[in-house]
Amino acid sequence: MxxxxxxxxxxxxxxxxxxxxxxxxxxxxxxxxxxxxxxxxxxxxxxxxxxxxxxxxxxxxxxxxxxxxxxxxxxxxxxxxxxxxxxxxxxxxxxxxxxxxxxxxxxxxxxxxxxxxxxxxxxxxxxPPVVFEFKDIPEKITTKQTDISIFDMVGALKNMLKRKEWTEPHDTTVQRMDIPIETRMKEVLQQVQSNSDGLVFDKLFPSPTKNYIVVTFVAVLELMKDKQIYAVQERHFEELYLYSMEEST
Structure with missing residues:
Protein backbone atom coordinates (compact mmCIF):
# COMPACT_ATOMS: atom_id res chain seq x y z
CA MET A 1 0.00 0.00 0.00
CA PRO A 128 -11.81 34.18 16.45
CA PRO A 129 -13.65 35.34 13.33
CA VAL A 130 -15.46 31.99 13.00
CA VAL A 131 -15.68 29.33 15.69
CA PHE A 132 -17.88 26.29 15.18
CA GLU A 133 -18.91 24.34 18.23
CA PHE A 134 -21.24 21.39 18.41
CA LYS A 135 -23.73 23.51 20.33
CA ASP A 136 -24.21 25.38 17.04
CA ILE A 137 -25.51 22.27 15.29
CA PRO A 138 -29.08 22.67 13.99
CA GLU A 139 -31.77 21.81 16.54
CA LYS A 140 -32.85 18.66 14.76
CA ILE A 141 -29.61 16.92 15.76
CA THR A 142 -28.79 18.54 19.09
CA THR A 143 -29.74 15.39 20.97
CA LYS A 144 -27.29 13.27 19.05
CA GLN A 145 -23.86 12.15 20.19
CA THR A 146 -21.55 14.75 18.68
CA ASP A 147 -18.44 14.13 20.75
CA ILE A 148 -17.05 11.69 18.22
CA SER A 149 -13.59 10.31 18.98
CA ILE A 150 -11.11 8.53 16.74
CA PHE A 151 -12.20 5.30 18.41
CA ASP A 152 -15.80 5.97 17.36
CA MET A 153 -14.56 6.30 13.79
CA VAL A 154 -12.57 3.05 13.94
CA GLY A 155 -15.59 1.38 15.54
CA ALA A 156 -17.87 2.62 12.77
CA LEU A 157 -15.48 1.19 10.19
CA LYS A 158 -15.25 -2.10 12.09
CA ASN A 159 -19.04 -2.40 12.20
CA MET A 160 -19.32 -1.48 8.52
CA LEU A 161 -16.94 -4.28 7.57
CA LYS A 162 -19.00 -6.70 9.65
CA ARG A 163 -22.32 -5.57 8.16
CA LYS A 164 -21.00 -5.88 4.62
CA GLU A 165 -19.13 -9.07 5.44
CA TRP A 166 -15.89 -7.48 4.31
CA THR A 167 -13.87 -8.98 7.12
CA GLU A 168 -11.10 -9.53 4.62
CA PRO A 169 -11.18 -6.69 2.05
CA HIS A 170 -9.16 -7.64 -1.00
CA ASP A 171 -7.39 -5.85 -3.80
CA THR A 172 -9.03 -6.44 -7.15
CA THR A 173 -7.01 -8.40 -9.68
CA VAL A 174 -8.38 -6.25 -12.49
CA GLN A 175 -7.24 -2.80 -11.42
CA ARG A 176 -5.36 -1.54 -8.38
CA MET A 177 -7.07 1.51 -6.89
CA ASP A 178 -4.23 3.85 -5.95
CA ILE A 179 -6.17 7.03 -5.30
CA PRO A 180 -4.36 10.21 -4.20
CA ILE A 181 -5.59 11.22 -0.74
CA GLU A 182 -6.33 14.76 -1.95
CA THR A 183 -8.54 13.41 -4.72
CA ARG A 184 -10.50 11.20 -2.35
CA MET A 185 -10.91 14.08 0.11
CA LYS A 186 -12.53 16.18 -2.61
CA GLU A 187 -14.83 13.31 -3.57
CA VAL A 188 -15.87 12.65 0.03
CA LEU A 189 -16.46 16.36 0.70
CA GLN A 190 -18.65 16.68 -2.41
CA GLN A 191 -20.60 13.58 -1.42
CA VAL A 192 -21.19 14.91 2.11
CA GLN A 193 -22.13 18.39 0.86
CA SER A 194 -24.69 16.91 -1.53
CA ASN A 195 -26.47 15.22 1.41
CA SER A 196 -27.67 18.06 3.61
CA ASP A 197 -29.61 15.63 5.83
CA GLY A 198 -26.43 13.73 6.59
CA LEU A 199 -24.49 11.06 4.73
CA VAL A 200 -24.42 7.56 6.23
CA PHE A 201 -20.78 6.63 6.89
CA ASP A 202 -21.19 3.24 5.17
CA LYS A 203 -22.15 4.94 1.88
CA LEU A 204 -18.55 6.06 1.45
CA PHE A 205 -17.39 2.46 1.00
CA PRO A 206 -19.04 0.94 -2.08
CA SER A 207 -15.92 -1.09 -2.89
CA PRO A 208 -14.33 -3.88 -0.80
CA THR A 209 -10.89 -3.01 -2.18
CA LYS A 210 -8.54 -2.56 0.75
CA ASN A 211 -6.75 0.46 -0.73
CA TYR A 212 -10.09 2.16 -1.36
CA ILE A 213 -11.27 1.53 2.19
CA VAL A 214 -8.05 2.83 3.75
CA VAL A 215 -7.73 5.96 1.62
CA THR A 216 -11.40 6.79 2.18
CA PHE A 217 -11.06 6.40 5.94
CA VAL A 218 -7.96 8.61 5.98
CA ALA A 219 -9.75 11.17 3.79
CA VAL A 220 -12.60 11.35 6.32
CA LEU A 221 -10.17 11.82 9.21
CA GLU A 222 -8.33 14.57 7.35
CA LEU A 223 -11.57 16.39 6.51
CA MET A 224 -12.65 16.22 10.15
CA LYS A 225 -9.22 17.43 11.25
CA ASP A 226 -9.52 20.36 8.81
CA LYS A 227 -13.01 21.09 10.19
CA GLN A 228 -14.68 20.67 6.83
CA ILE A 229 -16.99 17.87 7.98
CA TYR A 230 -18.13 16.46 11.31
CA ALA A 231 -19.64 13.17 12.46
CA VAL A 232 -22.81 12.59 14.46
CA GLN A 233 -24.24 9.46 16.06
CA GLU A 234 -27.66 9.07 17.67
CA ARG A 235 -26.26 6.76 20.33
CA HIS A 236 -23.65 4.05 20.68
CA PHE A 237 -23.77 1.22 18.12
CA GLU A 238 -26.08 3.13 15.76
CA GLU A 239 -25.17 4.42 12.32
CA LEU A 240 -22.80 7.33 12.07
CA TYR A 241 -23.68 10.31 9.86
CA LEU A 242 -21.37 12.87 8.26
CA TYR A 243 -22.31 16.54 7.81
CA SER A 244 -20.66 19.47 6.10
CA MET A 245 -19.53 22.31 8.35
CA GLU A 246 -20.85 24.75 5.75
CA GLU A 247 -24.37 23.41 6.22
CA SER A 248 -24.17 24.18 9.96
CA THR A 249 -22.94 27.77 9.83
Whole structure:
Protein backbone atom coordinates (compact mmCIF):
# COMPACT_ATOMS: atom_id res chain seq x y z
CA MET A 1 0.00 0.00 0.00
CA UNK A 2 1.09 3.54 -0.66
CA UNK A 3 3.03 4.95 2.29
CA UNK A 4 0.94 8.12 2.25
CA UNK A 5 -2.17 6.16 3.19
CA UNK A 6 -0.85 5.22 6.64
CA UNK A 7 -2.19 6.96 9.72
CA UNK A 8 0.15 7.53 12.63
CA UNK A 9 -1.43 6.97 15.99
CA UNK A 10 -0.58 10.49 17.14
CA UNK A 11 -4.33 10.95 16.73
CA UNK A 12 -4.91 8.19 19.26
CA UNK A 13 -4.18 9.01 22.88
CA UNK A 14 -3.33 5.55 24.12
CA UNK A 15 -4.62 2.09 25.11
CA UNK A 16 -6.18 3.37 28.35
CA UNK A 17 -8.25 5.79 26.26
CA UNK A 18 -9.46 2.89 24.14
CA UNK A 19 -10.37 0.88 27.25
CA UNK A 20 -12.26 3.85 28.74
CA UNK A 21 -14.02 4.30 25.41
CA UNK A 22 -15.16 0.65 25.50
CA UNK A 23 -16.20 0.92 29.16
CA UNK A 24 -18.37 3.94 28.36
CA UNK A 25 -19.70 2.44 25.15
CA UNK A 26 -20.81 -0.81 26.75
CA UNK A 27 -21.79 0.86 30.05
CA UNK A 28 -19.39 -1.35 31.99
CA UNK A 29 -18.84 -0.95 35.73
CA UNK A 30 -15.19 0.08 36.01
CA UNK A 31 -15.09 -1.60 39.45
CA UNK A 32 -16.25 -4.94 38.03
CA UNK A 33 -14.82 -5.22 34.53
CA UNK A 34 -15.98 -8.27 32.52
CA UNK A 35 -12.51 -9.17 31.26
CA UNK A 36 -13.62 -11.60 28.55
CA UNK A 37 -15.95 -9.00 26.98
CA UNK A 38 -13.53 -6.07 27.19
CA UNK A 39 -10.67 -8.20 25.82
CA UNK A 40 -12.74 -9.34 22.86
CA UNK A 41 -13.80 -5.79 22.00
CA UNK A 42 -10.27 -4.43 22.49
CA UNK A 43 -8.78 -7.09 20.22
CA UNK A 44 -11.39 -6.35 17.54
CA UNK A 45 -10.30 -2.71 17.50
CA UNK A 46 -6.62 -3.71 17.36
CA UNK A 47 -7.27 -6.13 14.49
CA UNK A 48 -9.18 -3.44 12.59
CA UNK A 49 -6.32 -0.97 13.03
CA UNK A 50 -3.76 -3.58 11.99
CA UNK A 51 -5.83 -4.55 8.96
CA UNK A 52 -5.87 -0.92 7.88
CA UNK A 53 -2.10 -0.82 8.39
CA UNK A 54 -2.31 1.91 11.00
CA UNK A 55 0.95 2.60 12.76
CA UNK A 56 -0.01 1.08 16.12
CA UNK A 57 2.24 2.01 19.01
CA UNK A 58 3.75 -0.89 20.96
CA UNK A 59 1.85 0.17 24.10
CA UNK A 60 -1.39 -0.98 22.45
CA UNK A 61 0.07 -4.46 21.95
CA UNK A 62 1.42 -4.51 25.52
CA UNK A 63 -2.08 -3.77 26.81
CA UNK A 64 -3.46 -6.53 24.60
CA UNK A 65 -1.03 -8.96 26.22
CA UNK A 66 -2.01 -7.68 29.67
CA UNK A 67 -5.71 -8.21 28.98
CA UNK A 68 -5.11 -11.72 27.65
CA UNK A 69 -3.03 -12.56 30.73
CA UNK A 70 -5.76 -11.28 33.08
CA UNK A 71 -8.37 -13.21 31.11
CA UNK A 72 -6.31 -16.40 31.49
CA UNK A 73 -5.97 -15.85 35.23
CA UNK A 74 -9.71 -15.28 35.58
CA UNK A 75 -10.38 -18.59 33.81
CA UNK A 76 -8.15 -20.61 36.13
CA UNK A 77 -10.05 -22.69 38.74
CA UNK A 78 -9.87 -21.21 42.23
CA UNK A 79 -7.61 -23.28 44.42
CA UNK A 80 -8.49 -23.95 48.01
CA UNK A 81 -6.09 -22.15 50.33
CA UNK A 82 -4.41 -24.30 52.90
CA UNK A 83 -4.98 -21.75 55.64
CA UNK A 84 -8.69 -21.36 54.74
CA UNK A 85 -8.44 -17.61 54.16
CA UNK A 86 -11.64 -15.87 53.15
CA UNK A 87 -12.08 -15.16 49.44
CA UNK A 88 -12.01 -11.43 50.11
CA UNK A 89 -8.28 -11.73 50.78
CA UNK A 90 -7.60 -13.31 47.40
CA UNK A 91 -6.06 -10.83 44.98
CA UNK A 92 -8.27 -9.91 42.03
CA UNK A 93 -6.24 -10.11 38.78
CA UNK A 94 -8.17 -7.04 37.56
CA UNK A 95 -7.19 -4.86 40.51
CA UNK A 96 -4.08 -3.21 39.03
CA UNK A 97 -5.77 -2.47 35.70
CA UNK A 98 -8.84 -1.12 37.48
CA UNK A 99 -6.74 1.28 39.56
CA UNK A 100 -4.84 2.44 36.47
CA UNK A 101 -8.11 3.17 34.67
CA UNK A 102 -9.61 5.02 37.65
CA UNK A 103 -6.52 7.19 38.07
CA UNK A 104 -6.29 7.85 34.34
CA UNK A 105 -9.97 8.79 34.18
CA UNK A 106 -9.46 11.29 37.01
CA UNK A 107 -6.46 12.75 35.17
CA UNK A 108 -8.48 13.12 31.96
CA UNK A 109 -11.40 14.77 33.76
CA UNK A 110 -9.06 17.30 35.41
CA UNK A 111 -7.29 17.97 32.11
CA UNK A 112 -10.64 18.54 30.36
CA UNK A 113 -11.80 20.97 33.07
CA UNK A 114 -8.53 22.90 32.82
CA UNK A 115 -8.87 23.05 29.05
CA UNK A 116 -12.45 24.33 29.34
CA UNK A 117 -11.33 26.99 31.81
CA UNK A 118 -8.49 28.01 29.50
CA UNK A 119 -10.90 28.31 26.58
CA UNK A 120 -13.27 30.43 28.68
CA UNK A 121 -10.46 32.76 29.71
CA UNK A 122 -9.23 33.04 26.13
CA UNK A 123 -12.69 34.17 25.05
CA UNK A 124 -12.36 37.15 27.38
CA UNK A 125 -9.49 38.55 25.34
CA UNK A 126 -9.85 37.32 21.80
CA UNK A 127 -12.63 36.19 19.57
CA PRO A 128 -11.81 34.18 16.45
CA PRO A 129 -13.65 35.34 13.33
CA VAL A 130 -15.46 31.99 13.00
CA VAL A 131 -15.68 29.33 15.69
CA PHE A 132 -17.88 26.29 15.18
CA GLU A 133 -18.91 24.34 18.23
CA PHE A 134 -21.24 21.39 18.41
CA LYS A 135 -23.73 23.51 20.33
CA ASP A 136 -24.21 25.38 17.04
CA ILE A 137 -25.51 22.27 15.29
CA PRO A 138 -29.08 22.67 13.99
CA GLU A 139 -31.77 21.81 16.54
CA LYS A 140 -32.85 18.66 14.76
CA ILE A 141 -29.61 16.92 15.76
CA THR A 142 -28.79 18.54 19.09
CA THR A 143 -29.74 15.39 20.97
CA LYS A 144 -27.29 13.27 19.05
CA GLN A 145 -23.86 12.15 20.19
CA THR A 146 -21.55 14.75 18.68
CA ASP A 147 -18.44 14.13 20.75
CA ILE A 148 -17.05 11.69 18.22
CA SER A 149 -13.59 10.31 18.98
CA ILE A 150 -11.11 8.53 16.74
CA PHE A 151 -12.20 5.30 18.41
CA ASP A 152 -15.80 5.97 17.36
CA MET A 153 -14.56 6.30 13.79
CA VAL A 154 -12.57 3.05 13.94
CA GLY A 155 -15.59 1.38 15.54
CA ALA A 156 -17.87 2.62 12.77
CA LEU A 157 -15.48 1.19 10.19
CA LYS A 158 -15.25 -2.10 12.09
CA ASN A 159 -19.04 -2.40 12.20
CA MET A 160 -19.32 -1.48 8.52
CA LEU A 161 -16.94 -4.28 7.57
CA LYS A 162 -19.00 -6.70 9.65
CA ARG A 163 -22.32 -5.57 8.16
CA LYS A 164 -21.00 -5.88 4.62
CA GLU A 165 -19.13 -9.07 5.44
CA TRP A 166 -15.89 -7.48 4.31
CA THR A 167 -13.87 -8.98 7.12
CA GLU A 168 -11.10 -9.53 4.62
CA PRO A 169 -11.18 -6.69 2.05
CA HIS A 170 -9.16 -7.64 -1.00
CA ASP A 171 -7.39 -5.85 -3.80
CA THR A 172 -9.03 -6.44 -7.15
CA THR A 173 -7.01 -8.40 -9.68
CA VAL A 174 -8.38 -6.25 -12.49
CA GLN A 175 -7.24 -2.80 -11.42
CA ARG A 176 -5.36 -1.54 -8.38
CA MET A 177 -7.07 1.51 -6.89
CA ASP A 178 -4.23 3.85 -5.95
CA ILE A 179 -6.17 7.03 -5.30
CA PRO A 180 -4.36 10.21 -4.20
CA ILE A 181 -5.59 11.22 -0.74
CA GLU A 182 -6.33 14.76 -1.95
CA THR A 183 -8.54 13.41 -4.72
CA ARG A 184 -10.50 11.20 -2.35
CA MET A 185 -10.91 14.08 0.11
CA LYS A 186 -12.53 16.18 -2.61
CA GLU A 187 -14.83 13.31 -3.57
CA VAL A 188 -15.87 12.65 0.03
CA LEU A 189 -16.46 16.36 0.70
CA GLN A 190 -18.65 16.68 -2.41
CA GLN A 191 -20.60 13.58 -1.42
CA VAL A 192 -21.19 14.91 2.11
CA GLN A 193 -22.13 18.39 0.86
CA SER A 194 -24.69 16.91 -1.53
CA ASN A 195 -26.47 15.22 1.41
CA SER A 196 -27.67 18.06 3.61
CA ASP A 197 -29.61 15.63 5.83
CA GLY A 198 -26.43 13.73 6.59
CA LEU A 199 -24.49 11.06 4.73
CA VAL A 200 -24.42 7.56 6.23
CA PHE A 201 -20.78 6.63 6.89
CA ASP A 202 -21.19 3.24 5.17
CA LYS A 203 -22.15 4.94 1.88
CA LEU A 204 -18.55 6.06 1.45
CA PHE A 205 -17.39 2.46 1.00
CA PRO A 206 -19.04 0.94 -2.08
CA SER A 207 -15.92 -1.09 -2.89
CA PRO A 208 -14.33 -3.88 -0.80
CA THR A 209 -10.89 -3.01 -2.18
CA LYS A 210 -8.54 -2.56 0.75
CA ASN A 211 -6.75 0.46 -0.73
CA TYR A 212 -10.09 2.16 -1.36
CA ILE A 213 -11.27 1.53 2.19
CA VAL A 214 -8.05 2.83 3.75
CA VAL A 215 -7.73 5.96 1.62
CA THR A 216 -11.40 6.79 2.18
CA PHE A 217 -11.06 6.40 5.94
CA VAL A 218 -7.96 8.61 5.98
CA ALA A 219 -9.75 11.17 3.79
CA VAL A 220 -12.60 11.35 6.32
CA LEU A 221 -10.17 11.82 9.21
CA GLU A 222 -8.33 14.57 7.35
CA LEU A 223 -11.57 16.39 6.51
CA MET A 224 -12.65 16.22 10.15
CA LYS A 225 -9.22 17.43 11.25
CA ASP A 226 -9.52 20.36 8.81
CA LYS A 227 -13.01 21.09 10.19
CA GLN A 228 -14.68 20.67 6.83
CA ILE A 229 -16.99 17.87 7.98
CA TYR A 230 -18.13 16.46 11.31
CA ALA A 231 -19.64 13.17 12.46
CA VAL A 232 -22.81 12.59 14.46
CA GLN A 233 -24.24 9.46 16.06
CA GLU A 234 -27.66 9.07 17.67
CA ARG A 235 -26.26 6.76 20.33
CA HIS A 236 -23.65 4.05 20.68
CA PHE A 237 -23.77 1.22 18.12
CA GLU A 238 -26.08 3.13 15.76
CA GLU A 239 -25.17 4.42 12.32
CA LEU A 240 -22.80 7.33 12.07
CA TYR A 241 -23.68 10.31 9.86
CA LEU A 242 -21.37 12.87 8.26
CA TYR A 243 -22.31 16.54 7.81
CA SER A 244 -20.66 19.47 6.10
CA MET A 245 -19.53 22.31 8.35
CA GLU A 246 -20.85 24.75 5.75
CA GLU A 247 -24.37 23.41 6.22
CA SER A 248 -24.17 24.18 9.96
CA THR A 249 -22.94 27.77 9.83
Missing amino acids: HEGYKVKLDTFEGPLDLLLHLINQFEIDIYDIPVAQITQQYMEYIHTMQHLELNIASEYLVMASTLLAIKSQMLLPKQELEDDLDEEYMEDPREELMQRLIEYRKYKEIAERLKEKENEENQLYTR
